[in-house]
Amino acid sequence: MEIEKIREEIANKGLKVTPQRVAILEAIYSLNNHPTAENIADHIKESQPNIAIGTIYKVLDALVEHNIIKKVTTEAGKMRYDGFTEHHHHLYCIECDLIEDYIDEELNELLKNHFNKKRIKGFHIKNFAVQVNGTFDKC
């Protein structure tokens, strides 16, 4: 995604467009694989050599807060960040820490129907996701 689009995306949410925010969001989009805060720091260190790690966390929080990105939890304990905000699922590699998007509209329908039919007493569903664990051939 071009820088101008990124600037617009930030501005449209009423956030100030700062070089740090642009660099971080660009990093998430171009890394494109659920990076950690540290991965992002590494990726932007040429363009933002003096950025504070605390700033990265604060920017990430702001982006999550405004639904520009999503937070992804893993077994490993470190938070990961996701630039793809449509409803989707994840493939988790149990050998390395790779997380790949898994988009499956048929699965979404299947689950939506299932949960519509089978109400859970005492619980109101907001959303759901399938975590698929396994191994990639490439790993």
Next chain:
Amino acid sequence: MEIEKIREEIANKGLKVTPQRVAILEAIYSLNNHPTAENIADHIKESQPNIAIGTIYKVLDALVEHNIIKKVTTEAGKMRYDGFTEHHHHLYCIECDLIEDYIDEELNELLKNHFNKKRIKGFHIKNFAVQVNGTFDKC
């Protein structure tokens, strides 16, 4: 579950039966709601007033390693522990940190069939779970 059953469960995995291990596993079973290490520490502090927090973590690791319990990750960052090891899903309260078991054999079948039919190229599925987020009426 009676203490003797717990001692057997530990011994059967080739682990030494120590009062600390028995107390921790008993705590997980009787708390029965995906406690944190700290929840467990609180629960056993009368019977094990001198247990080191590091011991709790080491015992939990050993129990997970031997498939007596399972680790559950959450958004909140703290690890939770689950004494129910059969394949099941979880209901996550987005208001408090409550996690309830969600057992749905029909859902398991649905997903198993779906993933059998729809192979994911380059990925070999080991297992999967549905994370259901929402709110409990009681919260």
Next chain:
DNA sequence: TTGTAAAGGAGAATCATTCTTATTTAATAA
């Protein structure tokens, strides 16, 4: 009962994340 590998206690260390405070800056309006 003894020997020994395994387990526990105490507390320091780690490390991802958050917090604090002073300084800088993006956006707005004069």
Next chain:
DNA sequence: TTATTAAATAAGAATGATTCTCCTTTACAA
């Protein structure tokens, strides 16, 4: 364009869950 100011950043200290180290204790097999 410049001045104003609320919001954002830098630096680094603090936090807190978890892990590690080292020494002592214990479960259990012989």
